[in-house]
Amino acid sequence: MNFSSFGYLIKEGFKNIWSNRMMSLASIGVLISCLVLTGSAVMLTVNVSGIVESVEGQNVTTVFLDENLSELEAVYIGKTIEKVDNVTDATFFPKDEAIEAYREALGDEVFANMTGDGNPLPHAYHVTMEDLSRYDETVDALMAVDGVASVSSRKAVAEKLVSLSSLITMMSFWIILALAIISLFIISNTIRMTMFAHRFEISIMKSVGATNTFVRIPFVIEGVVIGLVSAAASIGLLAVLSDAVLPIVSDILKLDYTPFSEVMWPIIGAFAAAGIIVGSLGSMVSIRRYLHHEGNEILGW
Amino acid sequence: MIEFKNVSKVYSSNGAHALHDVSLAINKGEFVFIVGSSGAGKSTFLKLIMHEEEPSSGTIVVNNMHLETLRRSRVPYLRRTMGIVFQDFRLISKMTVYENVAFAMRCVGKKNSTIKKRVPYILDLVGLGDKANDHPSELSGGEQQRVSLARALVNNPAMIIADEPTGNIDPEMSYEIIELLSEINKRGTTVLVVTHEHELVKSFNKRVINIEAGRVISDSGSPDDYIAI
Numbered sequence: 001m002n003f004s005s006f007g008y009l010i011k012e013g014f015k016n017i018w019s020n021r022m023m024s025l026a027s028i029g030v031l032i033s034c035l036v037l038t039g040s041a042v043m044l045t046v047n048v049s050g051i052v053e054s055v056e057g058q059n060v061t062t063v064f065l066d067e068n069l070s071e072l073e074a075v076y077i078g079k080t081i082e083k084v085d086n087v088t089d090a091t092f093f094p095k096d097e098a099i100e101a102y103r104e105a106l107g108d109e110v111f112a113n114m115t116g117d118g119n120p121l122p123h124a125y126h127v128t129m130e131d132l133s134r135y136d137e138t139v140d141a142l143m144a145v146d147g148v149a150s151v152s153s154r155k156a157v158a159e160k161l162v163s164l165s166s167l168i169t170m171m172s173f174w175i176i177l178a179l180a181i182i183s184l185f186i187i188s189n190t191i192r193m194t195m196f197a198h199r200f201e202i203s204i205m206k207s208v209g210a211t212n213t214f215v216r217i218p219f220v221i222e223g224v225v226i227g228l229v230s231a232a233a234s235i236g237l238l239a240v241l242s243d244a245v246l247p248i249v250s251d252i253l254k255l256d257y258t259p260f261s262e263v264m265w266p267i268i269g270a271f272a273a274a275g276i277i278v279g280s281l282g283s284m285v286s287i288r289r290y291l292h293h294e295g296n297e298i299l300g301w
Numbered sequence: 302m303i304e305f306k307n308v309s310k311v312y313s314s315n316g317a318h319a320l321h322d323v324s325l326a327i328n329k330g331e332f333v334f335i336v337g338s339s340g341a342g343k344s345t346f347l348k349l350i351m352h353e354e355e356p357s358s359g360t361i362v363v364n365n366m367h368l369e370t371l372r373r374s375r376v377p378y379l380r381r382t383m384g385i386v387f388q389d390f391r392l393i394s395k396m397t398v399y400e401n402v403a404f405a406m407r408c409v410g411k412k413n414s415t416i417k418k419r420v421p422y423i424l425d426l427v428g429l430g431d432k433a434n435d436h437p438s439e440l441s442g443g444e445q446q447r448v449s450l451a452r453a454l455v456n457n458p459a460m461i462i463a464d465e466p467t468g469n470i471d472p473e474m475s476y477e478i479i480e481l482l483s484e485i486n487k488r489g490t491t492v493l494v495v496t497h498e499h500e501l502v503k504s505f506n507k508r509v510i511n512i513e514a515g516r517v518i519s520d521s522g523s524p525d526d527y528i529a530i
Contacts, residue, residue, distance in 0.1 A: 004413040201404075204391055207351070208456065209381035210408035211374075294353035 009214070013221025020194045024226055027190040031230035031278075032237065034179040034186075035271055039238040041172035042267060043260065047246070050258045052132075052165045062093070062152040063125045063142055074123035077147040081125050084145065086138040089128040095121040122149060133162045180278065187226060187282030191219050195290055202290050212291045216284070223283035227275030235268055302460065302491050303327040303350060308359030310345050310515075319345035321515045323359070327493065329459070332486040334502045335495045337512035343495045346512060347464055350493075351383065352376050364459055381409055384453025388465035390445045392437040398424065398448050399433040405452045419455060427451045427481060443474030450481065460491040467498060475501055483507075 017024045063081060065074050071094060081090045098121045129138050139151050195202065205215050242260035250257040260267075303326065310320040319342045327333050337343050348354040349361055352368050361368040364382040371379060392401050399420055406416045424430050427447040437445050446466055453461055463482060467475030479494065479501060486492040496502060502509055511519040 005407065005410045008407055200391070201393060204393070204404070205408045206377075207380060207385050207391075208405040208408050208452070209377040209379075211377045214408060214410070294348075 005214075009217040010221055012218035013225060016194050016198070016218055016222040017225060020190070020197060020222075023190050023193050024222075027186050027226050028230045028233070030186045031183050031227065031275075032234050034183045035230060035234035035274070036237050036241070038176045038179050038274075039234060039267060039271070040241070041175045043238070043242055043246075043258075043263070045168050045172045046258050046263055048165055048168045051253075051255050052161050060126045060128055061139075063090075063127050063148055064150045064152070065123045065125070065147050066149045067120075067122045069123055069147060071123065073147065077145065078125055080145050081127060081142065081148070084138065084141045086130050086134050087127055087142075088130045089126075091126045093124045093126055095119050095123050098124065180274070183274075183278045184282050184285070187223050187278055188285045190226065191223050191283040192286040194222060195219060195286055199290065206294065215291065216287050219283040219287050220280050223279035223281075224276050225279070227277075227279030227282075228272065229275075231271035231275035235264075235271055238267070239264070302329045302331070302364060303493075304360075304362040305349075306360045308349065308356045308361060310342075310349065310354065311357045319515050320349075320356075323512075323515075323517055325510060325517055325520060327491065329491055330486070330489055332483060332492045332505075332507045333494070334505075334507055334509045335493060335512060336497060336499070336502060336509055338497065341512045342515040343512055344464070345515075347462060347493075347495060350462065351385065352379055377409075381456060382458055383460045383462055384450075384456065384458040386446070386449050386453045386461065386463035386466045388468040390437070390442075390449045390469070392445055392448055392452075394437055397434050397436055398429060398440070398451075401437070401448055402451045402455050405455050409456055411456075423451045423455045426454070441474070442470040443477060446470055446474070446478055447481070450478070450485075454485065454490075458490070460493065461485060463492070463494045465495055465497070467496060467501060472501075476504065479505060 065077055069077070074094070075092060078090055078092050081087065096119065099119050102121075127142065129135065142148055142151055202215055239260050246257045246259065305323050305325050308320055308323045309318070311318050323346070335343050335346060345354065349356055349368075350363055352363075352371065356369070363379060366375070366379050366382075368379075393404065396404065402420045402423060403416045406419065411419075421430065421433065424433055427450055429444060429447050429451065432440060432444065432448075437448065440448065446469075450461075450463075450466075453463075461482065466478050466482070470478065475498065482492050482494060483505065509519070509521050510517060511521075
């Protein structure tokens with residue numbers, strides 16, 4: 001195909017959009033809705049994962065050592081605790097500090113005689129885990145350390161966080177899949193309408209010897225342009241929405257958030273690719289019928 | 302150029318026998334009228350040549366292409382060897398005369414520079430050089446058919462197939478169209494005209510193939526033979 005043919009076909013693709021502008025606009029509107037919802041699902045997933053990671057970082061499990069251990073022995077056991085797999089940090093929490101904390105919270109009278117040898121609390125470590133989904137095995141490993149008496153259970157919190165994150169990821173996947181199918185359907189219907197309007201030209205094209213590729217190109221261009229315009233508008237809209245909503249939610253929850261600008265480029269890439277793929281696939285699906293029909297069949301006569 | 306050997310066509314949709322065991326040959330440079338009553342099988346005959354339909358049995362060769370083995374991707378190249386003229390002109394109303402003719406060249410990937418040279422030449426040939434910027438709705442039936450003929454000719458095909466080209470125009474214009482086709486034939490292009498206008502056929506001393514009930518009932522070299530049958 002020479003340059004002037006290609007230029008002509010691109011021009012025809014844009015002319016198709018203009019001549020079928022109401023339907024094209026409707027498709028762009030629906031596609032923008034689908035892409036913004038998809039983008040929102042992505043932003044939600046990214047932010048919930050970020051929150052889970054942040055809470056995981058803050059999540060401190062207390063490991064209580066055997067009673068009657070000296071401070072020196074407790075420090076020695078701490079070296080072993082630090083080496084346990086999945087433990088990122090182990091901070092020593094001596095029993096004197098623990099009783100002091102209780103005294104500040106509950107009053108001097110109750111804990112007046114509980115200092116020195118009279119302190120009933122054991123030495124402890126505040127342990128941070130890297131991956132909360134491995135909570136059980138890490139607790140088992142900690143319990144196996146000689147001198148460890150018990151581990152405070154935060155299992156429920158850990159499990160809830162991990163399952164929330166998985167749920168959101170899974171829901172996002174299904175939402176994105178459903179919206180991709182809807183988008184494909186919308187684009188293919190738009191192109192089908194354009195093709196119906198151009199069936200007369202298509203029948204002439206085929207009768208004078210145009211190849212199927214030649215007939216197909218303007219419609220594929222139409223689909224791709226609709227997809228790309230929708231992608232560009234969705235990116236802009238998503239950026240505005242993210243910048244408006246995320247700081248407010250973050251302020252209410254007192255949690256850090258991932259701004260749109262940090263994940264912008266992968267989203268732009270994914271939306272542009274989605275626009276091109278959905279646009280070209282949608283038009284390919286619609287044009288099949290016309291390419292397999294001949295003469296008056298194309299015109300429905 | 303065109304060779305049918307024992308060709309039959311049965312439409313699977315309704316079981317209609319459109320053609321029965323048709324064998325004939327049309328050579329390069331011939332001018333042939335295909336005549337027959339409505340439903341005789343003339344349209345099926347043309348559809349088989351254009352490869353819009355496939356025969357139920359028999360073999361067809363058109364412009365050295367064996368249609369029974371022709372791949373789908375090669376069909377456009379078969380059609381580029383023929384120019385089609387339709388009874389209802391099939392012109393694109395939003396395009397000018399020039400654009401309608403140029404459209405056929407664009408569809409086969411011709412360059413703009415070639416189109417700019419070739420289209421005015423062909424429009425002059427069919428006597429429409431001064432109507433290039435008119436739209437089809439501004440033309441008479443005869444003129445519209447000339448545009449259709451110009452579009453069929455513009456890619457320099459080896460063969461012109463005209464399906465009832467005079468069906469929608471007055472008798473005087475009809476004569477002119479056949480005259481024009483005859484002129485084109487004299488330049489070496491094979492011409493096939495499907496018609497049911499007996500008077501028109503009688504006016505030209507050409508080969509006439511008469512199809513009735515899906516069979517070739519006569520194939521004559523002159524209109525006198527045609528009348529005798």
